[in-house]
Amino acid sequence: MKLIDKLTELSISIPEVNPALGSYVPFKRINNLIYISGQLPIVSGEISTGKVPISVSIEDAKSAARVCIINTLPLIIEATNNIDIENIQCINISGFVNSEESFENHPEVINGASDLITDIFGSNGKHSRIAVGCNSLPKNACVEISSIFFIDN
Numbered sequence: 208m209k210l211i212d213k214l215t216e217l218s219i220s221i222p223e224v225n226p227a228l229g230s231y232v233p234f235k236r237i238n239n240l241i242y243i244s245g246q247l248p249i250v251s252g253e254i255s256t257g258k259v260p261i262s263v264s265i266e267d268a269k270s271a272a273r274v275c276i277i278n279t280l281p282l283i284i285e286a287t288n289n290i291d292i293e294n295i296q297c298i299n300i301s302g303f304v305n306s307e308e309s310f311e312n313h314p315e316v317i318n319g320a321s322d323l324i325t326d327i328f329g330s331n332g333k334h335s336r337i338a339v340g341c342n343s344l345p346k347n348a349c350v351e352i353s354s355i356f357f358i359d360n
Contacts, residue, residue: 210284210292213327224281225249228345234282241286241356245303247348248274256347259306259316263349269319272302275352276320280327287358297324297334298355305349306340313338320352 214221227233227244235242248255248271255271257263263271287295302317304310317338325332334354344351 208292209289210280210287210295210327211289213292214280217326219277219280219327221281221284222250222278224285225278234286236286236358239358239360240298241283241358243279243282243354243356245301245345245351245353246275246278246282247345247351248272249278250274254346255349257305257349259304259310259349260312261307263305265312265315268304268316268349271348271350272317272319272352273323275350276323276354279352279354283356287360290358290360292328293331294359295328296331296357296359297328298357299334300324300336300352300354302336302338303341303344303351304338305342305344305347308342310340313340316350317352 231244233244259268300320302320304313304316
């Protein structure tokens with residue numbers, strides 16, 4: 208099964224690639240590894256912004272983390288020429304939460320991303336990760352996710 212077919216099965220629409228906000232590329236493939244630059248929760252040009260949990264609830268931040276992974280998917284498709292999903296493994300994600308100083312539930316927020324990766328890739332979606340709080344993120348985004356994938360081809 209191709210990744211694009213799995214996404215259709217899960218009723219996940221594939222968005223356009225968001226343009227880089229700085230001097231970097233959206234992804235870099237080196238041999239069988241794909242390094243995905245930090246993805247923001249952007250839907251139709253609008254960024255989910257604010258601090259968790261002051262202006263963004265934990266549930267909304269979890270949904271935003273999920274959007275970050277959805278924004279990662281067209282990059283994986285481009286980097287792999289849409290190979291079979293069985294040949295794609297998630298190695299690691301790094302999750303950053305724009306949070307107020309005393310917030311401690313970063314892992315719960317980033318579970319939105321981790322759970323979606325597992326839903327898409329099954330056991331190949333199991334990954335290592337970090338979930339950290341930040342006092343700000345680009346464009347005041349509430350969450351940002353970068354990732355590393357392995358391609359077996």
